[in-house]
Amino acid sequence: MTPPGLDPQRGLVAAQATRRRFLTATGAAAALALTGELAGVRPAEALAPGSLGSAELFTLGVASGDPLPDAVVIWTRLAPEPTSPTGGMPARPVPVQWEVAEDERFRRVVRRGSARAVPESAHTVHVDVQGLRPRRHYWYRFRVGSQLSPVGRTRTAPAPGEAVAELSLAVASCQAIWEGWFTAYADMARRDHDAVLFLGDYIYEFGIDRGVRPDSAAVENTRQTVTLDEYRHRYAQYKLDPDLQAAHAAAPWIVTLDDHEVVDNWADEAHPSAPAAQFLVRRANGFRAYWEHMPLRLAQAPQGPDMQLYRRLRFGSLAEVNVLDTRQYRSDQAMGDGSKPPNPESQDPRRTLTGDRQEQWLLDGMAGSGTTWNVIGQQNALARLDTVAGPDVAVPMDTWDGYEGSRRRVLGGIAERGVDNVVSLGGDLHRSVASDLRLDFSDPSSPVMASEFVGTSIASGLDGQDLDPGGAVLLAENPHIRYCNFQRGYTSCTITPRTWKADYRVVDRVTVPDGEVSTRTTLVVEAGRPGIQES
Structure with a gap:
């Protein structure tokens, strides 16, 4: 039985009731996160x-x-x-x-x-x-x-319908500052990208008492972020990094958040750290600090614990990027989270990762885009990820594997609507994983509906290695996975009307500030031919 308040089919009335509980419970303590107004402070004349x-x-x-x-x-x-x-x-x-x-x-x-x-x-x-x-x-x-x-x-987008010969897009995520230097951003800033797509975990909320950087053990870094001041401090800590500043100054960013901008593996109004009404205060604090520090429009400004993040950006007739939010509207993780065998809860078609409205928005938008490439920018892997060797199967409950109904509806909707040239871009795994997205991952002959490039982390996970034991298992157990790597870096994509080329840029070491960056592999998708090929 699903616990009260976590019913994936709850409607607008239940959501409004929770918001009312939030407002009642928080009072003046959350006034700033809710309204942007400081209690007891009158508007002042501007300072000279x-x-x-x-x-x-x-x-x-x-x-x-x-x-x-x-x-x-x-x-x-x-x-x-x-x-x-x-x-x-x-x-x-x-x-x-x-x-x-x-x-x-x-x-x-x-x-x-x-x-x-x-x-x-x-x-x-x-x-x-x-x-x-x-x-x-x-x-x-x-x-x-x-x-x-x-x-x-910065650079503006092409005009609607404009024929675009080439588009360059950098894709990044996951930058735990205490686990490495942001060398990948220095490389990104030197290369000429039209835009950067950041897919979540811009900060990490938990406190640490170790790390490779000199200030990792500073007392303010050992505390978990809960209050608005603490979230603001954490963003400032990250934004002081010169390589991150250089990457921001080199090209426009298109951003969405994942979990660590609030707290690890939160799901809609649910997190085991607190009751829903109390958690929503923390979510409001995290959202407000996030918007304050990101180059987002007023339309994305949070209203208390709610924030409109899913949106589209079009680049002429070449590509349309659908930016998703897979945190605010999802059902709680199945079976208590973690990696589990597929189970009745993870396969329950009523459960959702995106929410019904966003799912319909995504499918209808791709069907009517009129662009050569239909891009899904989201936080996790759409591909199935069997993480154990042998006949047993265990998949992560926090990714699309834990929301099989959502994945079937999205991939099935692509097939039903005849949407061509779909590319999913994901993050969160702290490893690079390139996959063919099939309608049925248990059947190698099932048609490929889309291609997916999950990028590794900027710094999360320390140096890593080319192929770790976990990556070897992924390649052996998941025939749809075409490439796997466990080093840090980002993905540099070159998009033309004929091909999508993904360069996986990796850093040999992030635990020192002078690591070397190189292209580990180049993978290609041809327009009109779903599936990933080596260059």
Whole structure:
């Protein structure tokens, strides 16, 4: 029996009741996470920029994201003391000037304006710059008084229907900062990508007392993030990394979250650490800090414990990227989570990973996209992952394996609608896994409906190795898996009307700051021919 409050078929009434319990239980303690307003603090006049002194304000760099043909979001945060609870800023708004230019030296400024960095949002700035031209590079910067931010470069998407000869997309996830240096981001920043797709685990919420970096054992890093201040501190800690800043400044990012932006393996309103109403307070804190530190539009700003993250971005007639959210709407993990044999609960067709509305949105959107490539950007592996050797089978309950009904509906829906050239991009596994996605993974002759490239982690998992014992089991037990690697890195994808080419970029060592990056393998999918081939 499913515990009360975790029924996968609960409707709108149950969801609204839980939100009411959340509001009643939290009161003023969650006012900031819910509304962005500080209790007892009246709106104040903006602080004169000159009164901030000479302290460096733009310590966390700049970023851009969610490119459209005529718009892009640009982001920064004012934080002279980035790891302090207030970022070292006074509890007053600060006017921030911004500029967007067609050249790196800002001789041809095409858009400029002013934004307010307010304490309620940790003095972050999100500007949705509109009126830009399609498929162009732009440079942007911010100014407070006489102090200038670093310069970032971004790029708008192609015009709707525009024939695009080539698109370059970097795919990354999972960056446990204490387990490695972000060398992969330094490599990513040097290569010319049109956009970066980040698929979750931007931070890790749990406290650690070890690590390869000099400050890993600092007391503030040993605490688990629960409060809004703690989540903000953790984002600042990550964003201080110069390689991560460089990757953000080199190209626009398209982001979605997974579990560690809140807490490990949470599912909708459920986590064993707390009752639902209490957990939703933590979720609201995590969501708010996430939005504050990501280059996202106002449409993605959280409303308490709710956040609209699934969305689409189109790149001319070449590709449409469907960005999923597989945390907010999922049923609780089957059989208490972990790796288990397929079971009645994991195979229950009523259970869902995406929620009914998002699932229908995904399938209808791909059926009507009109683009050559239909891309699913999501957090886990769609492919079946038998993790034990021999005749027994055990699959992870936190991935699509634990939600067999969802997987069958998605892959079956692709087949029923005749959607061509579907590529799933995933993360979370801390290993690279490239797979053919079949309608029936137990039947090697079942038709291939899509191709999947799961990318490894940026740093999570330490150095790793080319093929670890777990990877050897995956290759032996899952004939649909075409490639596996257990080193750190990211995936660099080159997309044309004829082919999808995935370069798996790996770092030989992340436990030192000077690791070497190379292309471990290149895999190809041909348009009109489902399935992965070696280059």
